[in-house]
Amino acid sequence: MKPARAAQARRDEFEGLYQQHSREVWSVAYGRWMDADLAMDITQEVFCRLWKQYETGEVLLNPRAWLMRVARNLAEDNAKSAFRRNGTQSPEQMNGVGSKAPAPLEKLERDETFEQIRVLLAELPAADRELLTLRYAFDHDAPKIAEILNLPVTAVHMRLSRARKRLADRFEALGVRPLP
Amino acid sequence: MNDQPLHPTDPDDLDKAFAAFFKKQVPSPWPSARVESLAVPSTLRTASSGSFRSRVTLAASVAALLGLGLYLSSGQHRASQPAAKGELPESGLLKGAEASGKGLTKPLTSTLNP
Numbered sequence: 001m002k003p004a005r006a007a008q009a010r011r012d013e014f015e016g017l018y019q020q021h022s023r024e025v026w027s028v029a030y031g032r033w034m035d036a037d038l039a040m041d042i043t044q045e046v047f048c049r050l051w052k053q054y055e056t057g058e059v060l061l062n063p064r065a066w067l068m069r070v071a072r073n074l075a076e077d078n079a080k081s082a083f084r085r086n087g088t089q090s091p092e093q094m095n096g097v098g099s100k101a102p103a104p105l106e107k108l109e110r111d112e113t114f115e116q117i118r119v120l121l122a123e124l125p126a127a128d129r130e131l132l133t134l135r136y137a138f139d140h141d142a143p144k145i146a147e148i149l150n151l152p153v154t155a156v157h158m159r160l161s162r163a164r165k166r167l168a169d170r171f172e173a174l175g176v177r178p179l180p
Numbered sequence: 181m182n183d184q185p186l187h188p189t190d191p192d193d194l195d196k197a198f199a200a201f202f203k204k205q206v207p208s209p210w211p212s213a214r215v216e217s218l219a220v221p222s223t224l225r226t227a228s229s230g231s232f233r234s235r236v237t238l239a240a241s242v243a244a245l246l247g248l249g250l251y252l253s254s255g256q257h258r259a260s261q262p263a264a265k266g267e268l269p270e271s272g273l274l275k276g277a278e279a280s281g282k283g284l285t286k287p288l289t290s291t292l293n294p
Contacts, residue, residue: 018213036205044214110200117201137202164194
């Protein structure tokens with residue numbers, strides 16, 4: 001194969017991996033920090049490293065496993081970074097700080113529900129949050145999640161059910177409607 | 181606020197709540213890969229690329245510089261040079277003299293002791 005054609009093939013392969021796995025990588029990072037922007041930065045960094053692997057000519061036998069491992073490592077490394085130490089808040093957490101305009105009632109109720117979910121999620125293990133992100137953000141079913149996270153399907157069902165139960169208990173305790 | 185009774189154990193409501201929350205977090209539209217517009221990996225670059233040409237030019241320049249340096253330091257260029265204009269003729273006072281002054285004393289001695 002000519003070098004230019006080989007390069008194009010690699011580029012296409014890389015794009016394919018990005019389309020196929022970037023959401024899974026984002027879910028891992030989001031599950032760890034619950035910060036959408038930070039999760040996207042980590043996702044981009046993971047794929048940047050994948051591209052560098054390509055540059056060295058190294059062949060990855062299981063790109064998904066490699067991506068998930070690097071995503072988890074980078075998400076953990078972020079805990080040690082200056083960004084975290086300085087206590088920068090994500091845009092979601094700063095919502096409403098500078099706004100004096102009255103929000104519509106429906107939005108308030110929704111925000112309240114979301115805040116309860118956020119509090120609940122913060123109490124869950126990161127592994128459960130990854131699973132919930134894959135289930136609810138990307139509509140993956142239990143077998144697919146089990147495949148992505150390399151877990152038994154029964155474990156996925158159990159964790160989903162446990163997370164639902166916790167959320168139900170919290171809503172019941174606080175008297176918050178699930179959604180307006 | 182609506183005072184209707186809560187149905188927190190209703191799986192549909194919980195699923196809706198989770199789905200609404202998580203979908204709000206997902207970046208939309210999903211961004212493309214930011215990898216330097218997917219440059220060609222270095223291992224796949226061809227010999228005709230600009231990078232290769234610049235390396236050859238650099239190597240040639242360094243070789244030329246080294247060659248010139250060696251040539252100048254060896255002194256061969258002086259030996260092979262023809263006498264330049266304005267140089268002292270062979271019949272002058274300093275004929276056969278060296279930088280050490282060795283040849284310079286010869287004519288003086290012969291003048292003093294004929």
